[in-house]
Amino acid sequence: MSSENLMTLNLKIWRQKNNKEKGEIVDYTIDGISPDASFLEMLDILNEKLIKEGSDPVAYDHDCREGICGMCSLMINGQAHGPEAETTTCQLHMRKYKDGDTIVIEPFRARAFPVLKDLMIDRQAFDDIIAAGGFVNVNTGNPQDANAILVPKENAELAMDAASCIGCAACVASCKNASAMLFVSAKVSQLALLPQGQVEADERVKNMVLKMDELGFGNCTNEAECEASCPKGISISNIARLNRDFLKAAVTSND
C-alpha cells in the first residue's frame, strides 16, 4: 500500500459519558487511514490514538466483524450502518470514502434504546420482545422421523428469509417513528410460516406486539426505510403478515 492512498478524515462523533449525562458531538481528525481498513478498524485506530494521548476511547458495540452477529450499529452520516445497501457497519470499508471527507457518527436513537456510553446503546428491549413470545415450546422426547412434518418449499424459504434478521436494530434507527415493526414481524414470521409455529401463533403475535408497544417504540407508517436500511434485506411484506396475523388473533383468540 503506497502512502499516497492514505486518507485524512474529519470525524464528528457523539460522546456521552453515561446514560444520565447529556452528550455532544466532538470533532476529531484522523490521518493515515487505508482504504482497505474497515469502518470499525478506522475507529480502532482513532481509539489507539486517543489512548496514547491519555483520552477516553470511543465506546462502540462490535463482536463478530463478519456481518452476522448484529452487535455493531452506528448511524453514519445519518444512515444506519452507513451508505452501503445490505451491509453492516463492520463490513463497511473506508474505500467508500475519500480523503478529506467529514463523517458524522452517532448511536442508534430511540426511547427504547438508551445510550449507555458514546455509541453504545442498550438493546435489551429486543430481548424483552423475544421473551414475550418469539419462541416455540417443544416437548422433549424421542426425535421425530425426518420429513414427518411437511413444509412447503416456498414457506421454508420465506421463513429462512425472515430468520436472517440479526436483531441489530437498524430498522428502529432508520424509522422516523422509531418503530420496531420490521424486527417484530421478522421474528413472528419465521415461526408463523412453519407448522411448528402454528400452535402458539395467536398468543405469540399478540404478546410480542403488546410488549413492543409497552416498551415505547413508535407506530409503523409504511415508509419502508427499515427495509432499505436492513443489512439482511428483510422485506416489509413481513409487516403485512404481522398486521394480518394480529387481526386474526384479535378475532379468533380465545382470551
Add this chain to the structure above:
Amino acid sequence: MASSMLKYATSSVVKKQVMGVTGLLLCGFLISHLIGNCLMYLGPEVFNKYAHALVTNPLIYLAEAGLASIFLIHIGLAAKLTIENNNARPDKYFVKQKTGHGATFASSTMPYTGLIILVFLILHLLDFKFGPLHTATYGGVEMRDIYKTVVDYFQSPLSVLWYIFCMIALGIHVSHGFWSAFQSIGFWHTKYTCLLQCLAKVFAVVITLGYSALPIYCYLQGGN
C-alpha cells in the same frame, strides 16, 4: 374478555388498521363528492336540484353523522399516533439522511399534508355549507342556489389558488395513504401490492386534477 379486547383495540397495529380503514372510506367519499361536483358542468339547475335532493333526504343526517365520525376518528387517531411517534425518539439525530429506497416525499409529509387538509376542510364547510345563502326556484320549488355560492367564491384568484394548493396536498396525502392502508390491514402480494402502489398514484392524480378543474371552470365563466 373486555380488557383483552381493549388491549387489542389500543395496540399500535389496530390503531394503524383503523387509520387505514377510515382513510379508505374517506377515499370513497372523495370519489362520490367529486362525481357530485361534476354536475356543476351541467349547469345551475341540475346541480342545485341534486344538492336540494341531497339535503332534503331525511337519511342525510345519518350519512353526515357517519361521515363526521369517520373524519373525527381519522384525525383524532392521526394526532395520537403522531404524538406517540415523536415521543418514541426524544433525542433527535444530529444528521439524518434517507436511504432513497424507502420513504417518499408523500410518506414523510403525511402529518403536514393531513394538517393542510384539516384546515381546508374547516374553511370549506364555512365557505360553502355554511356560506352565503342564495335561493333559486325551479318548477315552483324554492331551493338554495349553491351553484351561485360556489361560482361567486371562485371569482377570487386567491380562492382558486388556495383550493388547488389544498387539492395538491390531498393528492400527495392519498398517494401514500391509499396503498399504505392495505399494508396496515395486512394485504400484501408480490404482484398486487405493486399494482396498488401504482393505483394510489393514479387515484391521487385523478383526485387532484378532478377537484382542481372545477374552481378554474368557475373562475373562467366569471361574469357570465
